Amino acid sequence: MISGISNFSGIDIPSDDVLTNCMHCGLCLPVCPTYAITGREKSSPRGRIRLIKSVAEGTLEMTDGFVDEMNFCLDCQACETACPAGVQYGSLVEAARNQIRIHGKESSSTSLLKWIFLHNVVSKKYLLKLVARILGIYQSSGMERLMKHSYVFKKLAPKLSKIQELSPRIDGRFFDDIYPEIVKPTGKPRYRVGFLSGCIMNVAFAKINEDTIKVLQHHDCEIIIPKDQVCCGSLQAHNGDFDIARTLAKKNIDVFLRSDIDVLVMNSAGCGALMKEYGHYLLDDADYADKAIIFSSKVKDISEFLYDIGLKKPEKEYKHRVSYHDACHLVHAQKISKQPRELIKSIPGIDYVELNEASWCCGSAGTYNVVRYDDSMKILDRKMENVKAAEAEYIVANNPGCLTQIAHGCTNAHVQTKVVHLATLLRDVYEL
Numbered sequence: 034m035i036s037g038i039s040n041f042s043g044i045d046i047p048s049d050d051v052l053t054n055c056m057h058c059g060l061c062l063p064v065c066p067t068y069a070i071t072g073r074e075k076s077s078p079r080g081r082i083r084l085i086k087s088v089a090e091g092t093l094e095m096t097d098g099f100v101d102e103m104n105f106c107l108d109c110q111a112c113e114t115a116c117p118a119g120v121q122y123g124s125l126v127e128a129a130r131n132q133i134r135i136h137g138k139e140s141s142s143t144s145l146l147k148w149i150f151l152h153n154v155v156s157k158k159y160l161l162k163l164v165a166r167i168l169g170i171y172q173s174s175g176m177e178r179l180m181k182h183s184y185v186f187k188k189l190a191p192k193l194s195k196i197q198e199l200s201p202r203i204d205g206r207f208f209d210d211i212y213p214e215i216v217k218p219t220g221k222p223r224y225r226v227g228f229l230s231g232c233i234m235n236v237a238f239a240k241i242n243e244d245t246i247k248v249l250q251h252h253d254c255e256i257i258i259p260k261d262q263v264c265c266g267s268l269q270a271h272n273g274d275f276d277i278a279r280t281l282a283k284k285n286i287d288v289f290l291r292s293d294i295d296v297l298v299m300n301s302a303g304c305g306a307l308m309k310e311y312g313h314y315l316l317d318d319a320d321y322a323d324k325a326i327i328f329s330s331k332v333k334d335i336s337e338f339l340y341d342i343g344l345k346k347p348e349k350e351y352k353h354r355v356s357y358h359d360a361c362h363l364v365h366a367q368k369i370s371k372q373p374r375e376l377i378k379s380i381p382g383i384d385y386v387e388l389n390e391a392s393w394c395c396g397s398a399g400t401y402n403v404v405r406y407d408d409s410m411k412i413l414d415r416k417m418e419n420v421k422a423a424e425a426e427y428i429v430a431n432n433p434g435c436l437t438q439i440a441h442g443c444t445n446a447h448v449q450t451k452v453v454h455l456a457t458l459l460r461d462v463y464e465l
């Protein structure tokens with residue numbers, strides 16, 4: 034049993050309001066990917082809310098089945114967008130995961146893996162870089178290719194063999210080793226912009242970070258990239274480890290507020306969503322509550338920022354057929370869908386095609402496609418049907434997880450569509 038509804042959330046959510054707000058109308062069911070693949074009430078948002086309420090009230094034990102349902106959820110928050118009662122489902126499921134962790138209800142292997150990778154490796158930059166170096170050697174030395182074609186590996190660890198294909202490609206040089214703390218704009222400076230180099234973005238998506246910097250420079254931004262910034266804490270928070278997420282949040286608040294920035298530009302939807310929530314996570318912290326609200330008010334996705342300041346007119350037409358996939362933590366968590374579409378459509382020459390079910394999750398969901406590979410692939414199948422139907426040359430997505438997942442789907446389905454970040458597309462448009 035969990036100790037009472039009001040203590041359940043552990044963060045600022047007025048849990049009893051959130052729980053009783055649910056009218057059981059079922060409007061969230063048709064948008065839920067896990068309900069779509071199972072048809073089971075308990076795997077729907079409404080069903081999970083009932084489960085959480087029962088555990089919180091003590092009428093249901095925190096069983097393995099309960100734990101499995103909380104982990105089966107993608108935390109995509111499509112149900113929040115659909116809910117007429119404003120139920121904050123995302124906060125609720127994260128709070129449930131936090132309680133599962135606190136009560137030691139995860140399997141020992143899962144909790145050990147989370148402790149190693151989320152609590153330690155991802156949270157500590159030097160450790161992440163060390164692990165990334167080792168993984169990079171494995172990938173570039175030919176060992177990975179050998180394993181990929183190894184009959185023994187496929188037989189002994191078939192799932193691991195498939196998951197390996199989803200692991201991010203480690204960059205030869207990490208982003209924060211290339212760029213200095215201050216990057217000047219190409220023209221006259223008009224905006225002082227902070228930039229989060231990220232954890233995984235820093236070691237495996239350095240090119241996207243670089244594309245972002247180039248586009249910001251082109252738009253008169255002086256970019257501040259503090260060396261002592263840390264991981265945003267989103268992977269940890271979404272997996273219910275609020276303690277480490279709060280520690281990381283406080284560090285980033287100190288680092289970026291000291292830098293006197295106008296805006297903190299994000300190029301990863303998951304990170305941006307969490308950083309906009311720092312105020313909620315630190316609501317009860319006397320020293321940081323106010324600072325966190327100020328900090329969160331400065332956070333903007335790159336599409337949001339460029340839409341606000343206005344995109345510069347490209348010199349040439351960009352004659353390509355382009356579509357857009359909504360990352361869940363951009364469309365559902367941050368409610369950003371118009372800005373990236375308008376930016377893409379405003380580029381002369383682009384033939385924009387709307388992706389059917391663009392805001393349906395691709396199945397990436399942080400670490401979900403690794404820990405629940407089979408479920409994740411079922412969800413990806415639906416996305417791929419729509420990707421194929423769009424017949425676009427490029428699918429744009431503003432989140433590294435979505436980029437990796439949809440690219441994986443394209444490779445497996447022999448689809449020629451390229452999956453790119455908005456910053457990469459814009460860099461190409463401006464020939465920067």
Ligand code: SF4
Pocket residue numbers: 064065066067068076077078081105106107108109110111112113122
């Ligand atoms: S967050 Fe997504 S997967 Fe989870 S219940 Fe809501 S819609 Fe379903």
Ligand code: SF4
Pocket residue numbers: 054055056057058059060061062078079082112115116117118119120
């Ligand atoms: S849409 Fe909202 S109120 Fe209706 S069942 Fe889902 S969570 Fe409850």
